[in-house]
Amino acid sequence: MPESRITARPTLAPDAGSAPTSPSGYPSSVPTGDDIPAILAWCVEVGRTAPRVGDGSIAAVWELLAGAAHRNVATARVLEPHLDALGILAQTGTDLNSERDPWALRSLGVDDRSSWGVFAAEGPGMRVEAREDASGWTLDGTKPWCSLAADVSHALVTAFVGDERRLFAVSLAAEGVSPHHGPWVARGLPGIVSAPVDFTRAAAVPVGDVGWYLRRPGFAWGGMSVAACWWGGAVGLRDALAEAAAAEHADQVAFVHLGRVDTALWAARAVLSEAADLVDRRADVDMRLLAERVRTITVDAATLTLAEADAALGPRPLVADEQYARRVADLHLYLRQHHGLRDAARLGRLVLESEDAQ
Template identity: 55%
Template sequence: MPLSAARTRATSRLPAALFPGDDAEPSVVDAIDAARQTPGFGTDVVATLTWARDATRETGAATASVDAVWQLLASTAALDVAAGRILEPHLDAQRILAEAWDDGIAPDLRPLAADASATWGVFAAEGPGARLTASRTATQTATGWTLTGTKPWCSLAAHLTHALVTAWTDDESRGLFAIALRSPEVHVHDGPWHARGLPHIVSAPIDLDTAPAVAVGDPGWYLSRPGFATGGMGVAATWWGGATGILDALADAASTDRADQLARVHLGRADAALWAARATLADAAARAADGDPIDRVILAARVRAIVADAAEAVLRTADHALGPAPLVTDDAHARRVADLHLYLRQHHAERDLARLGRDLVSHRAQILAASAGESGW
């Protein structure tokens, strides 16, 4: 069978087709096939993490394309939103470490006993009253750094073996560090976590008391690298995949004998919103490595805003079209809606739009200043 035909057939087996059929990645198809055969996929955290670790052997490598990464994220979330939420940070960590190696940084993770069996998170959030600081250790120590303080919003810390965390190296700079979460110097909180969406994916603080840490790049590398923007858009691809799972419910409702024009309007509205978001993601995948850092930051902000708006439109449309029944009688639908509602709060709505506006104003001023300089004014 020609490769293009095989890939087209493979795409038809993916629950979310983010890219055209001839771009389907066989490794993604294999991973999704394995997901379908995993008992408790999305609800059994340990089983889903084990799947995620195995599914990212290829897509976590530096050679994996953005297409492949986003296909895997979107298709996983289309099967189960919580599974997408479990996969995304582990895959992001793998990509960050691969990028570090590609940049010639090559952090030595052996002192942390991080091998191929490790499962990873990325903890980069900041919060009021919580601060994590990094200190250099004596040269004879294995890791070179220790971390002390509290890190908020550490998703799945009780289940993961390792994490990449940001910590302050001084009053103005943050660095990225790898830590072993099962180290005795790390205390993982079990809450508070009263979530109705993503109930098994506890995002609680961790306390560190001179925990051994390995630096991944110099301070500032984590935020300035090209992959930072790409990773942020990968979250949007996961949102998109989660929202596509709601289309089936709308299509079913629009296909019944009792369906009226409104049912078809709701389906059309949701489909159009997701198609526009899909086109945005596909275009962004081609642009992800291009441009200067400001261009990448603006691209990521635009993509996240567009996809978040589309996903929220689908949730709102489903509420209007389907009413309360599936929210109380259909466990899979109710869980998907609750999980996606919470997951979308990683987008900070108007605050992120304000940040985008600020960056656009700054970028425009730079362009005008450069133009004025070139014209001699």
């Protein structure tokens, strides 16, 4: 594997060179392994200078995410929600590198050293309610699938205000915030615990108006940012297939596996690149449909890559190569953020409803 740095190798730009580069302003070394405090510290440092989702630089954001995933899937899994949160805050006029704080986030101890999660999942029997009184807003209830809630300092959390949802910022060290520590028996992404959080009159600050979080175009952009991570992680498996195909004893079948994977990942790269251009140009397209297409194409390419790597390389790297085995396990779990047939059904409905379906 190459040195621990973000490189131009897994690039979304078709005319980029192949020499290692370190994008200006970003630290070059990418944390590997499961040292979550070290990964979070790196993500915070990167976040200070990284472009924001929504400022016309989404191609650069996706390059950064794909490059991080190419080196370590777990690092990208932590970086993506941190950058997503910073982009969401920027879309509301907040800049943690300046004095722009229209939603009074600093009352929660927020600054440019904060690490962020985005907790927007819903689950059966779990609901978070937001209420306002003379002392301000508080949250009550349980939120499922809160990644790294015991590790990050702050989070953006969706909560119900009546029948609609609104986004709130919370300090995860505050009184009334109780992250669960499991169950989490995952073999992939073992250090990135995604468990419920209980809120009991926990102080919160609204971010954006009621319903804004789900209506904004950036909601779709964030879903595609995850796809950029999937793609970068899968490119790392293509590297292993290329190494095997280049071996002296390789046969035609090794070339078949590499060719199938290269084609699928090249197609996904082209889709991500076009989507980035559409987003950055603010093209008049249905962003929901675009996001579903991008995620479906990318998850299919990554899933095929996992299957071809299994068939081509057999069990040996899964039991004898720590880095390879970890990448396979991490990527397999990460891909479960795509909900298979349910997401395909949603895409089908959007195709019928959207004027951009052709």
